[in-house]
Amino acid sequence: MDKRVYFLMIVSFVIGMVELIISGILDLIAEDLHITLGQAGHLITIFSFIFAIASPILLLMTSKIERKKLTLISLFVFLIGNIVTVFSANYSILFTGRIITATSGALLIILCLVMAPSLVEAKYRGRAIGIVSMGVSGSLVLGVPLGLFLGNLYGWRAPFVLITVLTVLSIIGVYYLMDKVDPKPGVPLRRQLATLKSQKVSFAHATTFLYMTGHTVLYAYLKPYIQSTTGLEDSWIGVVYFLFGIAAVCGGGIGGTMADILGANRTIMIAIIGLGLILLAIPFTTPILALFLIGLMIWGMLSWLISPAMQSYLIETSPETSDIQQSLSNSSLHFGIAFGAVVGGVVIERASISLTPTIGGLFIVLSLLTAGLSIRSRTTNLDHNQKIVDQIKA
Structure with a gap:
């Protein structure tokens, strides 16, 4: 390297x-x-x-x-x-x-x-x-x-x-x-933006937005969630955040390696399925501290594992506009963070903080659907992009 x-x-x-x-x-x-x-x-x-x-x-x-x-x-x-x-x-x-x-x-x-x-x-x-x-x-x-x-x-x-x-x-x-x-x-701006007309590209960015929304619905309010569901003292909450962060660091490296070995599309699907399952399972782990910490670390790893695979996926999809695609993916991620925080706040105010992992898991399920739609269009995407480019030139 x-x-x-x-x-x-x-x-x-x-x-x-x-x-x-x-x-x-x-x-x-x-x-x-x-x-x-x-x-x-x-x-x-x-x-x-x-x-x-x-x-x-x-x-x-x-x-x-x-x-x-x-x-x-x-x-x-x-x-x-x-x-x-x-x-x-x-x-x-x-x-x-x-x-x-x-x-x-x-x-x-x-x-x-x-x-x-x-x-x-x-x-x-x-x-x-x-x-x-x-x-x-x-x-x-x-x-x-x-x-x-x-x-x-x-x-x-x-x-x-x-x-x-x-x-x-x-x-x-x-x-x-x-x-x-x-x-x-x-690459001309019109040609770069034209790639968003491709379902493969647009659904990929939607996937990033949705899975990060689901992640943030819980993560933005993780401290009060831990306090209300586990009764852990403040000193333990610092440990929880540290363990989550360590897992997130490992996830970024593992995601890049998996994308190279297994392929970006397979890595994305594996990570999203795992992330959805672990978020939906977290409410059942809170009574047992060790089980909760294990689940939290798996969540941390999977939440950051997807990003490098998605970046590789976009490079493969539209190599000529890969820079702008990675930039738009980064924007989708940050919009997901902002929207997830809003959704989590509404859930807490209108329902209960204990529901945040479940609501987050539902957004992950939606991201699985958009990821599948994007990957299914793989065989026709490049031809579609080229037709768009040809239309612009004409």
């Missing part, structure tokens, strides 16, 4: 920390800036929304720029956003810092995802994507607990000081360790 792929994993880890680290220190931010907890929560909302919207747009706008140069520029903007965050004197400035980091971070993550498979042989493509995904899932393991630890010791700005230092090191590393990566030949 090309060593540069592992460096891209580190960059993705740093970017992922900014998105996730703030959730554990919202109360500290609210107290320091004299705002409500709800207003502090908007700092997460705006980040996720921009992350979902910005990556495909920025990828198209920067399609002709050499990738190492573009990565350095994006890292500098990301650095500025973190410096603004660290020195924020009020909520408005902090909000601005989040917008800057979200916009540059969205482009950086998708750059890592599209560069990684281009640096390795075709047979290692899935594994390369999986390694980059491990960087994001790795930030899941360390982001929240590290933010809590540093925030409680030194204040809410301390985690962002650490990220600022890591960003500077990333800039140095990219400059000295990364070779130039030429952009792929430009």
Whole structure:
């Protein structure tokens, strides 16, 4: 495996920390800036929304720029956003810092995802994507607990000081360790968007949206779910999150390897079926702690196992527009996170928090249907895409 792929994993880890680290220190931010907890929560909302919207747009706008140069520029903007965050004197400035980091971070993550498979042989493509995904899932393991630890010791700005230092090191590393990566030949926007008329592509993106929605319906409210159904103390909840994160990191790597060995479509179906079954089974595991922890780790692994397989699937489906497809897949994932959090909130308010894994499982079942529809159209998809392209040219 090309060593540069592992460096891209580190960059993705740093970017992922900014998105996730703030959730554990919202109360500290609210107290320091004299705002409500709800207003502090908007700092997460705006980040996720921009992350979902910005990556495909920025990828198209920067399609002709050499990738190492573009990565350095994006890292500098990301650095500025973190410096603004660290020195924020009020909520408005902090909000601005989040917008800057979200916009540059969205482009950086998708750059890592599209560069990684281009640096390795075709047979290692899935594994390369999986390694980059491990960087994001790795930030899941360390982001929240590290933010809590540093925030409680030194204040809410301390985690962002650490990220600022890591960003500077990333800039140095990219400059000295990364070779130039030429952009792929430009594909007209109309031709790229035309691929969405293909059922294979559109159902693939729908699959990403639905399975991440199902995952988030429970994960966004995992702490209160654990407290209400298991009675675990707060010290144990930290252990639960850590175990989930470890499993998620492993899942990203396993998913890439499975996609290379078994094929992307088979890996996607296996992972979705497993994810649906484990979410539907979780309510029956809560009376027995050991069984619940095992189920939780299987859930964590499967939730991140699908992503690298889906990225490989989209590359195989539409190689000429693979960059934009990966970017749209990333957007679908973040929209799923946002929508899942909303659905979970409605379930808690209108019914019971104990129903969140069941409702999440139903969304996974829907994603299984869309995945099947996408895979079934495999034999005719490329011909269909070509007809669309020919119509546009005419």
